[in-house]
Amino acid sequence: MTTTTSRGFGWRAAFIGGTSTIGISAFLGTLSSNLALIFYVSQGMSIEQATAKLTSTSISMFMFYGIIIEIFAGFIGGYVSAKYGTGHPIKQSLVSGSLWVIFLFVSYIGPSNPFVPSWNIVNSIALILLSSILGGYVFSKRT
Numbered sequence: 001m002t003t004t005t006s007r008g009f010g011w012r013a014a015f016i017g018g019t020s021t022i023g024i025s026a027f028l029g030t031l032s033s034n035l036a037l038i039f040y041v042s043q044g045m046s047i048e049q050a051t052a053k054l055t056s057t058s059i060s061m062f063m064f065y066g067i068i069i070e071i072f073a074g075f076i077g078g079y080v081s082a083k084y085g086t087g088h089p090i091k092q093s094l095v096s097g098s099l100w101v102i103f104l105f106v107s108y109i110g111p112s113n114p115f116v117p118s119w120n121i122v123n124s125i126a127l128i129l130l131s132s133i134l135g136g137y138v139f140s141k142r143t
Contacts (some may be wrong), residue, residue, distance in 0.1 A: 010085035014092055017081025018099030021132070025073040025100070029066060036062045070124060071131045074100065078135025093136025097129045104128070 033054060040050035054062060077100065078093030085092035104124060 001006075009087035009095075010081075013083075013131035014081050014095040014099065016084060017077040017079075017093065017096030017132075018103075020080050020101050021073045021077025021100045021128075023077055024063035025069055028069045028073065032062065032065045032069065039108060043051035067123075067127065070127045074128045074131030075135040076090060079139050080135075081132075082139035089136040089140040090133055091136075093132045093134075093139075094129065096136075097132025100128050100132070101125055118128075 036054050037047070040053055043143050070137065072096055079095045080088030080093040081096035104121075108121065131136065
């Protein structure tokens with residue numbers, strides 16, 4: 001695969017890694033949210049109650065699943081970016097993770113997004129960047 005390079009850096013690869021991270025996260029996040037809603041509704045809650053419980057700011061098992069999804073998606077995106085990039089794998093994966101952070105900020109400032117505590121935002125940014133870098137690091141050690 002050829003990539004657009006600027007001083008040995010593959011911007012296309014970073015974009016592919018970032019978008020794959022966003023796609024994996026969105027797909028698995030939607031899947032786990034829908035399964036959680038089905039679980040809560042099967043326990044006798046209304047859709048409104050189930051949605052309120054799911055979007056509460058308290059730490060729950062489903063928030064833990066979200067963290068696992070962030071780590072997995074970040075790792076895959078960083079690995080993909082490092083694999084197809086032409087520059088340093090860690091830099092490729094860091095830019096890939098940064099694209100996901102930008103997407104995260106855009107989604108947090110949207111008018112339909114519920115309140116998100118600042119500790120959750122900081123946690124997400126750290127997990128995204130560290131897991132993306134880990135993906136690039138694992139790729140660099142495999143080659």
